[in-house]
Amino acid sequence: MKKEIGTVSADERDEIQKLFERRNGLNELAKILTPSDEELYEKLVKDLGETSVKFQNWWDRMAANYSWEGSEDGHWEINFDTCAIYLVTEK
Amino acid sequence: MLKYLIVMLDRASVPFCHHEPAEKNEGLISAADLKNAIRFGMKENLVIQFVYPDRAIPAELENIIETIDHVKIKPYPSGKDDVLVADIGAIPQKAENETLVIRASIQELAEKVSEVENAIYRFKRVNIILKEPDSISEEDAGAYKLFLDRLTYYIAGQTASGKELPQFNLLTDRILLDKMNNCGAGDESITIAPDGKMYVCPAFYYDGDAPVEWDKEEGLQLPNAQLYRLDHAPICRACDAFQCHRCVWLNRRRTLEVNTPGHTQCILSHHERNASRNLLGRLREAGIAATLKDIPELDYLDPFEIVK
Numbered sequence: 001m002k003k004e005i006g007t008v009s010a011d012e013r014d015e016i017q018k019l020f021e022r023r024n025g026l027n028e029l030a031k032i033l034t035p036s037d038e039e040l041y042e043k044l045v046k047d048l049g050e051t052s053v054k055f056q057n058w059w060d061r062m063a064a065n066y067s068w069e070g071s072e073d074g075h076w077e078i079n080f081d082t083c084a085i086y087l088v089t090e091k
Numbered sequence: 092m093l094k095y096l097i098v099m100l101d102r103a104s105v106p107f108c109h110h111e112p113a114e115k116n117e118g119l120i121s122a123a124d125l126k127n128a129i130r131f132g133m134k135e136n137l138v139i140q141f142v143y144p145d146r147a148i149p150a151e152l153e154n155i156i157e158t159i160d161h162v163k164i165k166p167y168p169s170g171k172d173d174v175l176v177a178d179i180g181a182i183p184q185k186a187e188n189e190t191l192v193i194r195a196s197i198q199e200l201a202e203k204v205s206e207v208e209n210a211i212y213r214f215k216r217v218n219i220i221l222k223e224p225d226s227i228s229e230e231d232a233g234a235y236k237l238f239l240d241r242l243t244y245y246i247a248g249q250t251a252s253g254k255e256l257p258q259f260n261l262l263t264d265r266i267l268l269d270k271m272n273n274c275g276a277g278d279e280s281i282t283i284a285p286d287g288k289m290y291v292c293p294a295f296y297y298d299g300d301a302p303v304e305w306d307k308e309e310g311l312q313l314p315n316a317q318l319y320r321l322d323h324a325p326i327c328r329a330c331d332a333f334q335c336h337r338c339v340w341l342n343r344r345r346t347l348e349v350n351t352p353g354h355t356q357c358i359l360s361h362h363e364r365n366a367s368r369n370l371l372g373r374l375r376e377a378g379i380a381a382t383l384k385d386i387p388e389l390d391y392l393d394p395f396e397i398v399k
Contacts, residue, residue: 030201030237030241031201034233035236041237041240045237045240045243046244048204048244049240049243049245049247049248052204052208053245053248053249056249057252071185072184072185073184073185075184090184090185
């Protein structure tokens with residue numbers, strides 16, 4: 001089930017969209033990278049780890065700011081076009 | 092010395108370690124064998140772990156189980172004190188458990204890093220167990236290193252942001268250990284299978300090994316029992332990848348010797364060890380974990396290279 005539970009501002013949307021796209025791009029790059037290229041490898045894993053932290057921190061921060069409804073068997077999603085936040089549950 | 096007794100309630104008990112699940116050939120343990128197993132555990136003062144199948148078991152067996160202190164190892168759904176076992180593609184969002192065992196191949200870990208990142212902070216403790224260990228290649232070992240390395244940045248970042256350091260077998264156990272802490276099958280733990288007989292571990296049962304006898308006076312009648320101990324494992328004795336499973340079943344599959352690890356197992360464990368070292372360094376850069384012991388830098392990935 002998918003239920004709209006709030007919205008974020010355009011600036012906040014831009015922040016998470018940028019992180020989302022960066023993480024996807026780095027994940028694609030990780031598929032073709034080997035540890036033999038030490039400098040690039042270290043830069044990539046650092047960027048991947050830090051992007052994941054920023055990504056998670058955005059959700060933690062927004063959830064605290066907006067007091068979104070949560071569910072133990074669900075997760076939140078964002079619609080980048082409308083800035084809407086959804087609670088998606090298994091049932 | 093034996094400390095743990097694993098009791099498989101069904102031939103199709105959930106695989107919580109490297110071995111694959113049984114085929115559809117189900118077979119519950121009998122009430123009499125279950126009672127005998129519990130009596131044995133009580134007499135030897137062992138911590139008993141019951142391994143459940145992915146289906147309800149008869150109330151008669153449940154009632155017998157509840158006569159003794161124990162730990163349940165179960166697939167979803169299971170309670171807070173139970174060890175939950177899940178495939179990486181089926182980690183439940185809603186789970187009360189404190190401990191989660193995730194079974195995954197290296198390829199799945201590489202593709203589903205975010206699922207692991209989320210699980211680490213949803214559960215009090217997460218253990219990752221590699222499935223399909225026979226098919227792991229050198230290329231997979233590189234992907235495993237990448238998976239571990241990116242998680243070190245993630246965990247260090249989250250910890251620096253104020254979150255508690257999680258318990259994650261691949262990266263945080265080594266930071267806290269100062270000696271080997273391995274599986275111990277055949278030395279510290281023994282398994283009673285649904286046929287009521289004793290085996291080194293569930294994987295030995297599935298492999299069709301002969302059961303092991305127990306002698307009241309002399310203990311476990313395991314041929315060459317000393318080979319299951321660390322003091323008779325020359326490569327492992329020289330190693331400081333303290334978090335390694337040191338899986339005797341995998342050793343035997345790879346080298347035909349229970350006390351000799353295969354090259355791949357050592358490489359993977361050293362990637363874990365070295366990533367733990369990197370995590371410790373990053374925690375210290377953030378002003379955390381200053382009192383923990385150093386993990387020295389190594390110039391090898393397989394301790395076979397340093398055994399004289």
